Amino acid sequence: MTDAVLMLAQADFPTPMGVLTLNHYLFVSTAMFALGLIGFMTRRNLIIMFLCTELMFQAAGLALIAFGRYHLNFDGQTFVIFILTIAAAEAAMALALVVLLFRRRESLDADLWAELKG
């Protein structure tokens, strides 16, 4: 790939609100990750906590895609497709576990399970 094409590809996109750069994507990604993290730390509902982990997951995916676009290769997208596949399987399993836990205690409070206390 010639330098000219690379420069064209890495050029900033003009939008109605200004110019969209890599940093914008990374900002959104960081914000999503932070929200997920805070949500995970503050909420006690298992389903919400699970959703927060998914949010952090997707934040990482977004950053990967952004970098992939920035470097003009498909590595980032490949990763994300893998992540989506695994996330789908993992979501099915995690939700099934949550259902099982709910049936045990009739509650979704994460603090009810503290048997591993050493």
Added chain:
Amino acid sequence: MRMTTITEAIISAALAQHGSSGAGEAVAAHAAGVAEHAGAALTSVDGPMWLGLIPLLPLLGVVIIAILACFNDKSKLPAWISVGLIGVSFILTLVTYLGWDGHSVIHTRLWEWIGLSWGDHPGQTLSSGFAFYFDGLSLLWMLFVTGLAALIGLYASEYMEHDLGLGYCRFFAAFCLFVFSMSCLVMGDNLLMLFLGWEGVGLCSYLLIGYFYKKKTAVDAGMKAFIVNRVGDLGLLMGMLLTFTTFGTVEYDALFTQIHAGTTASGVPLADTWQVWAIPLLLMGGAFGKSAQMFFYVWLPDAMEGPTPVSALIHAATMVTAGVYLVARMMPLYTADPNHVALTAVTWGGTITAFWAATIAMAQYDIKRIMGYSTISQLGYMFAGLGVLATTGGVFHVFTHAFFKATLFLACGAVMHGFAGQLDMRKLSGLWKIPGFQITVIAMLIGCLNLSGFPFTGGYFSKDMIIAEAFVTPDSVIWGSSWAGWLLLLTAGLTAYYTFRVFFRVFVGPVVYEPGEDLHGDAEHFHPHGPKWAINLVLTLLAVGCIASAGLYFVGGEHGWTGGMVHASSAVVETGHGKHGLLFGKNPHEIMFYISAVFGFGGILLAAWFHGPVGLAGLLIGNRTKADVVRMDPIARAIRPISTWAEHKWYVDEFYHLVLVTPLKVFAYLFSWFDKLVVDGLVNLFGGMPKVGSDVIGETTQTGVLHDYAQRMIAGVAVVLVVVVLVVF
């Protein structure tokens, strides 16, 4: 046909030097004479690949018998497979012998076994093929190893029949493995192959001595054999390594060429080096270990705990002669030393052992152990023969001994088999009159006559050759060789005495018997059962073999068939040692026939006087009427300390126990405590610290609450991130 010969090289070199073809013939003759000097003049012939079948067929037998054992076979099939495959090996050996031209070395290289190279200089390449070396010496050995193994396998098929099933399979698998190892030892064309076989036969010996693994004495005897042999093997291993560093090779051909040239690999004259006496002495250590000589003999009598066919094959006829083979094979190395240090040690080691073991054998009551001690004693003769440069005599004695000692052991085995394990001569008498034992008695008589050197038996000729050569070789060549000869003569008399002590007490006289400890049932109604066809057939064949072995003295060249075989091998010894010693002003070889006959007859007559029964035809001097009362008893009482000591084997085992075993045990206990207290203590201390720490920390941090764990994980990642950012940017 490959013709790489030293002779040829020498001839061409000599021709080039003289530059005239007219003198060629004389030079060639001279060169041949020179080459014969070191016994390295043998031409080399490429042998066929099927020679590899000789060791590999018994190995195949091991595999088949192992598979049979998996199917829990309860038939005599393992025996027939062993006998069949070993028999084919014997036939192949015989074919090889018949096709051999009588003066060259047959080489067969199956594959490259070890090939290492770490430089271009001599001595930086170690090459060892899985290759075979057939000269007169290895052919002779292989003939009796495979032949006797097939016969003794047939004997064992009946002898071991009380153990049909897994035990039977185990026995014959080890038996076949032994034949494979012994073939590798004898046929190998380098010291590494010899070592492979050497350790292999040691392992099989251990496995078969400890065959009755529920009997503690048998297990202990196996361990003792293995451990004592380890000590000797250290010598062999060091000798091999020193051979390699000195000559840069372990292959016989290259080694003998180098020795013949008289220099080491780096060109130093051999006679000036210390290796020239150190290597043979170290190899002698290995040989003495395997052949139960000098300090190492203690394992062999205990090895009689194994089944009798094993005692006959491994601990009398074949394996214990491996040491003799090693010394005979390495004869060029032994004669390369101008001072003959190692040869003198071999002579005196053999002579003293021969005498020492004979004195113990005179006072024992267990007939199999007596045969064990006599094996040690006869091996001593063989070494003495090699030591006084009578290789032919030594090797001939190996051959005749293999037959008569196998016969003696198998006859003892037939007695043991028939009398529920009874071997005590005080509880057995008059086997001649018990139905079914006649063939056993005749075989025993032939074996005893051979062992005691009765005129015109094989043992008589071979022993005479050794003793006569001890007088022929002057004392200036081998220190005290004529004194060794006198001691060997005295030992011949003792041998005749203890051999016929067994015969006169157990095999003739009034019928007395008591069953042994393997009795199943009522001692009151015990009836001895004579051997069946397999044992009788083998005993007959071996007895015929004993008689035939004497005939070998008369066929072939000057020293009989064996002389020819030895002459076509590396064991041949130059005759230029000024060997012209006289005995009573006559040629010892001629006069020895009479002298040794006197000693032999003397021993037999003494045995007849002290132990012979009343009215034995021809020998009316005996007076024994019971099994356990003999004329010897008052004499034994009169010389009590000596007779008791001899009966207790001069307390050598007890001495070794005190001097070697006990200190080792004390050390072992000390080190065991050190290990438990200090080593384990330190490890436990360090292992305990994290546990104590985690107990303290775990109480506060391991809450079981999911959020707490997430918190700490995030904190950890944050710390790592901060560090990375600070360090990288």
